[in-house]
Amino acid sequence: MPWSTRELAELAGTTVNTVRHYHQLQLLPEPERRVNGYKQYGVGHLVQLLRIRRLVDLGVPLGQIEALSTGGAEAPDALRAVDDDLAQRIEHLQQAREDIRAILDGSAPADGPRGFEAVASRLSVADSSILHIYSQLYDEDALADLRTMVEQDIESEIESAFQSLAPETDEAARIALAEQMAPGLAQHLVDYPWLNDPTSRLSKSEGVTQATFVEAVVELYNEAQLEVLGRASVLARALLAERGIVLPEPRLPGAVPDPS
Missing domain, CATH: 1.10.1660.10 (Multidrug-efflux Transporter Regulator; Chain: A; Domain 2)
Structure with missing residues (x-):
């Protein structure tokens, strides 16, 4: 029929x-x-x-x-290629499920930076954005260190003051905040030496990393915040020098991946 x-x-x-x-x-x-x-x-x-x-x-x-x-001689190789592709897709799906669990457990925004779910709901828009960018510029070890730093700093009054820093903030307040931030930044530089020379932790070329970093921080942070970050970095190096720790000039000027 x-x-x-x-x-x-x-x-x-x-x-x-x-x-x-x-x-x-x-x-x-x-x-x-x-x-x-x-x-x-x-x-x-x-x-x-x-x-x-x-x-x-x-x-x-x-x-x-x-x-x-047709059942030709190439059939087994073709099937192995399909199997490899399926294995990669399964791994991706498993990772996606783990990420979803972390998002739900941390009550985090679904579009927040991966790996920062525990603190994502408390990140500023700028910090969340810069961490997204860092995830494309630095390797997994560097990102793990960043997670530790962010988790340590997220609840601090200094971090809150930095996030609320307005472009019209006066010079005295900027200097005072930079002085408050410097010891923490100095400690990060001691605990994570790669921050001073991140070249070994890059997932992109030095040129791409530097250009992307500079473009991002200039757009995401206001003039007062950028000035405070710069002052804090200089003061942090001075504090380390007083302790006999002299850091070489960064190979990537300004590319210190410390969103706090």
């Missing part, structure tokens, strides 16, 4: 549009038509459609189905 396109699709557990798509790709041959012009599919078409669906269910791209259907 011949089947219509709709009947064939239902038997194979797919849709009429999918059957027509397979015709367009020449994976499924066009059947003969009845006198009334309707297609009539036979057992051979059903079997071929089921074979195609089997390969699709395995994750085989449509462009490789014809080669695999």
Whole structure:
């Protein structure tokens, strides 16, 4: 008994549009038509459609189905490639589930920087943005250190004062805040020496990192905040020098990935 396109699709557990798509790709041959012009599919078409669906269910791209259907010598290699791709997709999905759990556990915004879910809801827009950018510039070890620093500093009054710093803040207040920030920054430089020379922790080239960093901080932080960060950095180095710790000039000027 011949089947219509709709009947064939239902038997194979797919849709009429999918059957027509397979015709367009020449994976499924066009059947003969009845006198009334309707297609009539036979057992051979059903079997071929089921074979195609089997390969699709395995994750085989449509462009490789014809080669695999012939059972040639390249079939095992093609299947191994599909298996590798599936393994990567599974790993990605597992990571996505872990990230979602962290977001829910931390009541964090879904679009916050990955790995900072525990503090994401307390980050300023600027800090959240810069951490997103850092995630593309620095390696996982550097990001782990950044997480520790942010978690240590997020609740401090100094951090709150820095975030609320307005462009019109007077010079005396800027100097006072920089002096308050300097000891913490100095300690970060001692605890995480790579902050002074992050070249070994980059995931992008030095040129791209520096250009991106400078562009980002200038746009994300106001003039007063930038001035305070600069003063605090100079004061932090002076404090370390008093302790006999002299740091070399950074190889990436200004590229100290410390959002606090």
